[in-house]
Amino acid sequence: MKEASGRRRTVRISDVAAAAGVSKTLVSYALNNRPGVREETRERIVAKARELGWTPSLPARALSVSRAYAIGLVFEKSPEALASDQYYTSLMAGLQSVLSHSRYSLVTEVVESTEAEREAYLRLAHDGRVDGMVIVDLRQDDPRFALVREAGLAFVSLGWPPERTTMPVLVYDESEAITDVVKHLVDQGHRRVAQVVGPQTNAPARLRRELYQKRFREHGIDASRWIESDYTAAGGRAATAALLDADPRPTAIVYSNDLMAVAGMSAAFSRGLRVPTDISIVGWDDITISQYLHPALSTVTQHPFDDGKVAATLLLEAIGGQEFVEPVWMPNPRFVPRESSGPASA
Amino acid sequence: MKEASGRRRTVRISDVAAAAGVSKTLVSYALNNRPGVREETRERIVAKARELGWTPSLPARALSVSRAYAIGLVFEKSPEALASDQYYTSLMAGLQSVLSHSRYSLVTEVVESTEAEREAYLRLAHDGRVDGMVIVDLRQDDPRFALVREAGLAFVSLGWPPERTTMPVLVYDESEAITDVVKHLVDQGHRRVAQVVGPQTNAPARLRRELYQKRFREHGIDASRWIESDYTAAGGRAATAALLDADPRPTAIVYSNDLMAVAGMSAAFSRGLRVPTDISIVGWDDITISQYLHPALSTVTQHPFDDGKVAATLLLEAIGGQEFVEPVWMPNPRFVPRESSGPASA
DNA sequence: GTGGCTCCTTGAACCGGTTCACGGCAAGCT
DNA sequence: AGCTTGCCGTGAACCGGTTCAAGGAGCCAC
Numbered sequence: 001m002k003e004a005s006g007r008r009r010t011v012r013i014s015d016v017a018a019a020a021g022v023s024k025t026l027v028s029y030a031l032n033n034r035p036g037v038r039e040e041t042r043e044r045i046v047a048k049a050r051e052l053g054w055t056p057s058l059p060a061r062a063l064s065v066s067r068a069y070a071i072g073l074v075f076e077k078s079p080e081a082l083a084s085d086q087y088y089t090s091l092m093a094g095l096q097s098v099l100s101h102s103r104y105s106l107v108t109e110v111v112e113s114t115e116a117e118r119e120a121y122l123r124l125a126h127d128g129r130v131d132g133m134v135i136v137d138l139r140q141d142d143p144r145f146a147l148v149r150e151a152g153l154a155f156v157s158l159g160w161p162p163e164r165t166t167m168p169v170l171v172y173d174e175s176e177a178i179t180d181v182v183k184h185l186v187d188q189g190h191r192r193v194a195q196v197v198g199p200q201t202n203a204p205a206r207l208r209r210e211l212y213q214k215r216f217r218e219h220g221i222d223a224s225r226w227i228e229s230d231y232t233a234a235g236g237r238a239a240t241a242a243l244l245d246a247d248p249r250p251t252a253i254v255y256s257n258d259l260m261a262v263a264g265m266s267a268a269f270s271r272g273l274r275v276p277t278d279i280s281i282v283g284w285d286d287i288t289i290s291q292y293l294h295p296a297l298s299t300v301t302q303h304p305f306d307d308g309k310v311a312a313t314l315l316l317e318a319i320g321g322q323e324f325v326e327p328v329w330m331p332n333p334r335f336v337p338r339e340s341s342g343p344a345s346a
Numbered sequence: 347m348k349e350a351s352g353r354r355r356t357v358r359i360s361d362v363a364a365a366a367g368v369s370k371t372l373v374s375y376a377l378n379n380r381p382g383v384r385e386e387t388r389e390r391i392v393a394k395a396r397e398l399g400w401t402p403s404l405p406a407r408a409l410s411v412s413r414a415y416a417i418g419l420v421f422e423k424s425p426e427a428l429a430s431d432q433y434y435t436s437l438m439a440g441l442q443s444v445l446s447h448s449r450y451s452l453v454t455e456v457v458e459s460t461e462a463e464r465e466a467y468l469r470l471a472h473d474g475r476v477d478g479m480v481i482v483d484l485r486q487d488d489p490r491f492a493l494v495r496e497a498g499l500a501f502v503s504l505g506w507p508p509e510r511t512t513m514p515v516l517v518y519d520e521s522e523a524i525t526d527v528v529k530h531l532v533d534q535g536h537r538r539v540a541q542v543v544g545p546q547t548n549a550p551a552r553l554r555r556e557l558y559q560k561r562f563r564e565h566g567i568d569a570s571r572w573i574e575s576d577y578t579a580a581g582g583r584a585a586t587a588a589l590l591d592a593d594p595r596p597t598a599i600v601y602s603n604d605l606m607a608v609a610g611m612s613a614a615f616s617r618g619l620r621v622p623t624d625i626s627i628v629g630w631d632d633i634t635i636s637q638y639l640h641p642a643l644s645t646v647t648q649h650p651f652d653d654g655k656v657a658a659t660l661l662l663e664a665i666g667g668q669e670f671v672e673p674v675w676m677p678n679p680r681f682v683p684r685e686s687s688g689p690a691s692a
Numbered sequence: 693g694t695g696g697c698t699c700c701t702t703g704a705a706c707c708g709g710t711t712c713a714c715g716g717c718a719a720g721c722t
Numbered sequence: 723a724g725c726t727t728g729c730c731g732t733g734a735a736c737c738g739g740t741t742c743a744a745g746g747a748g749c750c751a752c
Contacts, residue, residue, distance in 0.1 A: 010708095013708065014708080024709080024732095025711080025732060025733080025734095034711095038729080057409070057474060062408075062709090063406050063710095079435075079436055079439030082439055083432040096456040100457065105475055107416070107453055108438065108442070108453075109446065109452070110442040128405055233634050266638040266639070266642075288430035288579050291579075305425055358738060359739060359740095360738080360739095370740095371702060371704095371740085372701060375701090375740095375741095378740085405737080405738080406707090408707095409706095409738080409739075409740095411740065412707075697749085698750105699746105700746090702746095704743095707739090709737090710736085714731105714732085714734105716731085720727075721724105
């Protein structure tokens with residue numbers, strides 16, 4: 001009586017063994033599709049297991065095979081920055097869309113300093129909590145690659161890692177979109193263009209800035225007008241204010257994410273400037289809200305959900321032992337002109 | 347040689363035992379602060395453990411004590427809806443801010459149907475992957491409570507659960523903010539006010555709609571003008587379009603989240619209406635971008651990060667065996683008037 | 693000197709799987 | 723007939739902790 005109402009007795013592999021009249025070794029072999037089990041016997045065991053509703057105990061399996069059946073994702077970001085940036089949530093959803101069809105789970109951490117990030121990595125690895133990591137937001141001389149290497153963890157890198165590796169790497173080419181943005185602006189007569197960029201310790205942020213500069217120079221535009229910011233709205237607003245203070249004011253500003261671009265528009269409005277009549281604004285990310293803004297934001301679309309899907313798939317393969325030599329090229333980001341960019345003001 | 351460069355040998359409890367010259371039982375007792383160990387011996391063991399860099403193996407401990415040392419969070423939402431809604435990401439960050447100081451981790455899942463949600467719950471529970479769940483977005487007759495009860499999992503509910511429970515419950519009172527919004531609108535002469543609400547299978551969405559209606563009626567306003575939508579931008583835009591088609595058009599629309607409100611503004615603009623001159627708009631959530639819009643969005647602020655913090659704290663206590671009888675009242679959401687609401691048009 | 697008590701310590705079982713090494717048996721080969 | 727070979731199946735060890743029941747040492751009282 002007490003038993004029935006109390007903690008539900010879970011069915012063990014030995015229960016299945018007893019019910020099928022074989023040893024638990026054989027049950028294990030049968031259920032893991034190992035050779036050395038007569039087909040007829042295997043079927044009987046599988047049927048019994050299903051009948052009893054057996055599912056493997058994760059901790060037990062984890063203990064004996066030293067696998068966690070989980071992957072980790074650590075965000076080194078302020079909660080504010082994380083929440084206001086859709087990229088990460090979409091990425092997570094993309095990862096999940098693959099994991100939920102496997103027996104793997106996603107363990108996430110949000111930390112607010114590189115020191116805490118380091119600890120999180122060590123903890124996840126040392127505790128045997130995960131079998132692999134998804135590394136995003138690559139930084140200059142990123143210390144995380146050494147961490148995973150030492151911990152013997154598999155990983156997937158979203159962006160070029162600083163060292164050669166046999167783990168999967170996802171990359172894409174932003175230059176095409178950047179070329180399109182610059183062409184779009186130049187065609188509309190813009191000659192004074194400024195940039196508000198992300199933290200320059202962040203490798204992709206740096207690369208993006210350089211690509212923009214290269215294209216600017218090719219069109220004879222002064223490429224030195226850029227301000228480093230932090231991807232937050234407040235940061236974007238402040239940077240924009242500074243840029244608008246310059247005497248020959250820029251006629252266009254390109255931002256490294258939409259959130260800063262929106263805040264930039266707000267800064268422009270509050271000075272009585274019209275967008276795009278007085279100043280053109282181009283973002284990056286294409287967050288949901290961008291197309292509903294007034295004016296709708298010209299920006300560059302990315303595919304974080306797909307990135308997540310592919311990243312999860314490849315990471316699982318890497319955990320399975322597969323080696324990767326070539327990076328995987330993802331579809332390029334694409335420029336989407338909308339209303340916030342137009343002809344340059346006189 | 348091969349050993350040294352290969353898989354790093356992790357230090358086990360028996361290594362500590364050998365080094366300290368005691369049995370592994372005693373090491374376990376000492377490290378778990380159990381009574382029955384001489385103080386001097388305990389110190390020696392702890393010192394040795396630290397010296398060797400021992401950390402407990404999670405799977406091993408999980409196996410013997412039937413604890414996962416993790417909590418679960420399942421989102422039943424489209425990736426799109428999840429990504430564009432800051433609430434969830436902030437909630438997650440809040441949970442993490444507590445968990446990272448414990449040995450607990452957060453396991454997240456994103457599913458797109460209630461059937462998949464059910465499977466996710468069963469899987470997390472059955473696999474022994476988590477010790478407790480965070481239940482958000484309560485629905486009418488929410489099936490998740492039965493799931494966790496049957497699985498014997500602890501949980502924390504963000505909102506009133508359908509049944510009596512000894513698990514922690516977080517609640518807050520929206521009526522104050524709603525009273526303020528309605529008063530604000532009425533004071534400015536609004537008599538025709540409409541609502542765009544969230545899915546009415548969602549219990550809090552329903553309650554919010556009813557509270558608004560109650561206040562409307564108290565001021566003699568027709569409370570029947572509401573449209574059910576889905577919290578997405580596309581949904582908000584469509585609902586707004588329908589509302590604006592009505593002949594005596596509403597002079598104000600209140601939305602159940604900011605994303606729909608922004609999309610609603612966009613719909614108004616595209617018909618040549620001005621905000622707030624021709625129509626006032628009030629949102630709900632206060633996402634980061636709201637204050638940077640043009641006009642800045644009048645809305646209601648919530649505290650998802652704090653909710654997460656408190657939820658995690660209480661859930662850990664519940665897992666520890668503590669029982670809760672009274673729900674915990676969180677600070678009330680607060681109305682923040684900005685530029686998108688103003689005097690009613692004639 | 694012996695019994696009884698407390699305090700500290702330990703061997704062994706257990707959690708629920710995986711896997712290694714071995715054994716029985718029938719078929720194939722010489 | 724004797725020996726190898728392959729297939730199928732099993733016992734036992736192992737993963738790294740926790741915990742129960744029992745054992746030894748030291749001390750006190752009778």
